[in-house]
Amino acid sequence: MQILKNISLKPYNTFGIDVLAKHFVSISNIDDLKQILSLNEFPNKLLLGGGSNMLLTQDFDGLVIHINLKGIEITFEDDDVVHVKANAGENWHEFVLWCIDKGFGGIENLSLIPGNVGTAPIQNIGAYGVELKDVFESCEAISLENNQIQKFTKTDCDFGYRNSIFKQHAKGKFIITSVIFKLTKHSHNLNTNYGAITFQLEKMGITKPTIKDVSNAVTLIRKSKLPDPKDIGNSGSFFKNPVISKHQFNTLTYNFKDIPSYPVNENEVKVPAGWLIEKAGFKGKRFGNYGVHKNQALVLVNYGDAKGEDILNLSRLIQKTVKRLFDISIEAEVNIL
Ligand code: EPU
Numbered sequence: 616m617q618i619l620k621n622i623s624l625k626p627y628n629t630f631g632i633d634v635l636a637k638h639f640v641s642i643s644n645i646d647d648l649k650q651i652l653s654l655n656e657f658p659n660k661l662l663l664g665g666g667s668n669m670l671l672t673q674d675f676d677g678l679v680i681h682i683n684l685k686g687i688e689i690t691f692e693d694d695d696v697v698h699v700k701a702n703a704g705e706n707w708h709e710f711v712l713w714c715i716d717k718g719f720g721g722i723e724n725l726s727l728i729p730g731n732v733g734t735a736p737i738q739n740i741g742a743y744g745v746e747l748k749d750v751f752e753s754c755e756a757i758s759l760e761n762n763q764i765q766k767f768t769k770t771d772c773d774f775g776y777r778n779s780i781f782k783q784h785a786k787g788k789f790i791i792t793s794v795i796f797k798l799t800k801h802s803h804n805l806n807t808n809y810g811a812i813t814f815q816l817e818k819m820g821i822t823k824p825t826i827k828d829v830s831n832a833v834t835l836i837r838k839s840k841l842p843d844p845k846d847i848g849n850s851g852s853f854f855k856n857p858v859i860s861k862h863q864f865n866t867l868t869y870n871f872k873d874i875p876s877y878p879v880n881e882n883e884v885k886v887p888a889g890w891l892i893e894k895a896g897f898k899g900k901r902f903g904n905y906g907v908h909k910n911q912a913l914v915l916v917n918y919g920d921a922k923g924e925d926i927l928n929l930s931r932l933i934q935k936t937v938k939r940l941f942d943i944s945i946e947a948e949v950n951i952l
Contacts, residue, residue: 628666631848667730672923703733720803748774848917
């Protein structure tokens, strides 16, 4: 374990923002993690997983801890289900492919989501009708207060839409070190009702899809809409889809007849932020080396050497414009640091 000085975080965040960490350490086992957490000389710490859900706006004047814990193992299985434990530093999509290769179903709809296993529960990643909570069994995390490992069940995590205890009152207090997923070995509960998946499977000529087919379909859909961070820096959806009252929605339909919505409960609906941002005229807008993606207005992009501050200012302009046009507040999904 080596503590490095003045390291660029550009390779460690999918937005590709070039800021410096005063100190940086990459951790590949729990003992090293415990040791580093017990050092008093670095009171200011930043934890970094896949760096896929953050916008860095300034240099970090402390210790960046890169969680690089690797390993996947089966911890339980019977005839029907399997529990797979993955350590926090495993790349999410590679983990999905590992499961599909073994014939384990449940996370195929979550193919190609950037990031690592350890950060996936924090925002309860989701796509195409499936959320991480649907397959989550438990996770382990180190408490930053007492350096002890603690287990969190699904109930403990209090998952919600892009939300969990780790974004609420446990925020900044734990480091997730591993996650156990409960997956199916056969009779998979395929979730192909999402319009785009149905369409893509039809296009592929598949009538009886396997988990591999669903994963391939999702991968193709994501590739067509979402930029690959390897080519264009981005952090997936920059904003959450806002929830508004049915009353407000009905009022909006007078002026915007084609506004889409998804039911939430009796009184509320969710509106796609991408639609609002597109209507506000931002889709595909480029401001020098940053902008709004041309195929999905919910995604802000860094075309080259953009500053985090520029992207943050663009996000604020988008929020202000959407508020003015629709009287809807859209909230950032990514963490701004
Ligand atoms: N839409 C537009 N213009 C746009 C983008 C979307 O009009 O530029 C409309 C679409 O026509 C559609 C609706 O908005 O009617 C929904 O679009 P889409 O299916 O692309 O999904 P989304 O609500 O924009 C959410 C997640 C994505 C996830 C997709 C698919 C959030 C914040 N985002 O996006 O998650 O991949 O559904 O399930 O919930 C992420 O979190 O990083 C992410 C990419």
